Amino acid sequence: MDRRDALKNLLAFVPLGGAFAGISAMGFRFITPKKRDMTRRIFTIHLEELPINATKKFKDLYGRDLVLVRTGEHEVKAMSTVCTHLGCTVYWEKDREEFYCPCHAGRFDKDGKVLAGPPPRPLDSYDVEIDEGNVFIYFKDKEA
Numbered sequence: 001m002d003r004r005d006a007l008k009n010l011l012a013f014v015p016l017g018g019a020f021a022g023i024s025a026m027g028f029r030f031i032t033p034k035k036r037d038m039t040r041r042i043f044t045i046h047l048e049e050l051p052i053n054a055t056k057k058f059k060d061l062y063g064r065d066l067v068l069v070r071t072g073e074h075e076v077k078a079m080s081t082v083c084t085h086l087g088c089t090v091y092w093e094k095d096r097e098e099f100y101c102p103c104h105a106g107r108f109d110k111d112g113k114v115l116a117g118p119p120p121r122p123l124d125s126y127d128v129e130i131d132e133g134n135v136f137i138y139f140k141d142k143e144a
């Protein structure tokens with residue numbers, strides 16, 4: 001077999017290699033399921049039922065505590081009540097318009113940013129939407 005024959009034989013396998021690659025890619029997609037958007041929009045309360053600076057407690061899809069705070073005419077925040085320091089429960093202080101953790105005097109602003117104390121990061125927050133007077137929270141599933 002000379003070089004020319006070897007090259008012809010090699011080129012004969014190119015389409016076969018392409019078909020194998022295509023079939024392999026389809027098989028890989030079949031065994032690795034596509035990630036889906038697992039965000040859920042959940043109704044919580046009518047805006048008129050939540051006066052400005054008032055709070056309402058809820059649980060997320062996994063039973064974690066969160067609180068809604070109406071911080072303005074058309075502004076509602078949804079924040080985890082679990083302190084990011086050692087996990088104590090934080091409370092909304094109306095007068096100061098801050099979240100307060102009584103365990104080690106951690107303080108967070110209305111957006112959950114750390115203002116004082118040892119918490120290493122902001123409170124976890126949830127996206128909120130006010131749609132025709134209804135307050136919705138967006139929850140992301142853990143699998144997403």
Ligand code: FES
Pocket residue numbers: 083084085086087088101102103104105106117118119
């Ligand atoms: Fe909240 Fe320490 S647990 S400041």
